[in-house]
Amino acid sequence: MSITTRKAAAGAIAGIGLVALLAGCASAPSTSGGDSTGSASGFLPCMVSDSGGFTDKSFNQLGYEGLQDAAKELGVKPITVQSDKADDFKPNLQSLADQGCTLIVSVGFALSADTVTAAKANPDINYAIIDDPADNDHDGKVDAPNIKPILFDTAQAAFLAGYAAADFTKTGVVGTFGGQQFPSVTIFMDGYAEGVAYYNEKKGKDVQVKTWDVASQTGSFTGGFEANDTAKQVARTIIDQNADVIMPVGGPIFLSAIAAIQESGKDIAMIGVDADLYNTNPENKSLFLTSVLKDMKAGVSDTVIGASKGKFDATPYIGTLDNGGIGIAPFHDFESKVNPSLQGELDTIKAGIIDGSIKVTSVSSPKQ
Known part of the structure; x- marks a missing residue:
């Protein structure tokens, strides 16, 4: 039985289309939802995306769907606004404050500075931010x-995904690259490389990881999160180094990696991030060995519902293997291609990570 997150098995991530939606602009943000009253209680949840947009088949869409789920349960109509570029963040946040939002969720670390500024300027409005500790002065x-x-x-x-990649590779080379070098990107790359290293230690193998070095925190990045020729070229460079399993980290850049794989004509598997790409990008499902899952949908929904009940506080929500906030997707079409013993080994490793007997460390891990 494949490892999944607590909610992924119930379809929280599987139904994503990750992750549907709108387009907006800074001067006159595009919004959806009801009026500024929200409901009889006056609770009005709102959300602003980063430049990946709500149809990124990744964390923006997951966050959006979590907001919509919570709003439906509460019987309110949320307001959402999409950012097309970084210059949109500040005016979009201000627009939501002006419309009477009582909780504003920012999707992504790129909005950190503007979200902190907005929160300090509007102490009567609650804010939440995905993938960022909101600690811009670095005092913990x-x-x-x-x-x-x-x-x-x-x-x-x-x-877990890195261990699976190391077990699956036929060339003895796997790879990963990111959009931009932010902690919420490199944390994936750290874990992936460490999983490969653990496999090598246990199996006496020498699987290589291109292009990320945990110790020096150096590797390949595209400079953004758009699917473009730059991202495709980075993926092609890793393919040219004989990698046959690749994990792109950064929203839509995985689409560029798919293009590079298809153009190469080689038998290469991909590992997705954030959502189960087998479900959210079904046209390319034959490429996905597995995906590293973040249950952002549940994290946002729980935060919104809690705030509606007056239970909001600044204590971070941290998703882990233990609480089901993260996991890896099933092997799907690769189920018959992976080693029969692999799933059992992953189950054992997962239990070891949870009980602390297997240490997974990243400089980017959130403080527990």
């Missing part, structure tokens, strides 16, 4: 009492 504390970080220790799940 959330920068304002009205911001709740929604975080995930994805190194743990990526460790």
Whole structure:
């Protein structure tokens, strides 16, 4: 039986289309939802995306779907606004504040500075931010009492994916690359490389990881999160180094990696991140060995519902293997291609990570 997150098995991530949606602009943000009253209680949840947009088949869409689920349960109509570029963040956040939002969720670390500024300027509005600790002064504390970080220790799940990649590779070379060098990106890459190293230690193998070095924190990045020729070229460079399993980390850049794989004509498997790409990108499902899952949908939904009940605080939510906030997807079409013993080994490793007997460390892991 394949490892999944607590909610993924129930379809929380499987139904994503990751992750549906709108387009907006900074001067006149595109919004959806009801009026500024939200409901009889006056609770009005809102969300602003990063530049990946709500149809990124990744964390923006997951966050959006979590907001929609919570709003439906509460009987309110949320307001959402999409950012097309970094310059949209500040005016979009201001627009939501002006519309009377009582909780504003920012999707992604790129909005960190603007979200902290907005929270300090609007102490009566609650804020939440996905994939960022809201600690821009680096003192180990959330920068304002009205911001709740929604975080995930994805190194743990990526460790499992790295072990699986090392067991599956036929060339003895696997690879990973990112969009930009942010902690919420490199945490995947750290766990992946450490999982490969653990496999090598246990099996007496020498599987190589291109192009990420945990010790020096250096590797290949595309400079953004758009699917473009730059991302395709980075993927092609890794393919040219004989990698036959690749994990792109950074929203839509996986689409560029798919293009590079298809153009290469080689038999290469991909590992997705954030959502189960087998379900969210079914046209390419034959490529996906597995995916590293973050249950952002549940994290956002729980935060919104809690805030509606007056239970909001700045204590970070941290998704782990233990609480089901992260995991890896089933092997799907690769089920018959992986070694029969692999799933059992992954189950044992997962249990070891949870009980602490197997240490997974990343400089980017959120503080417990």
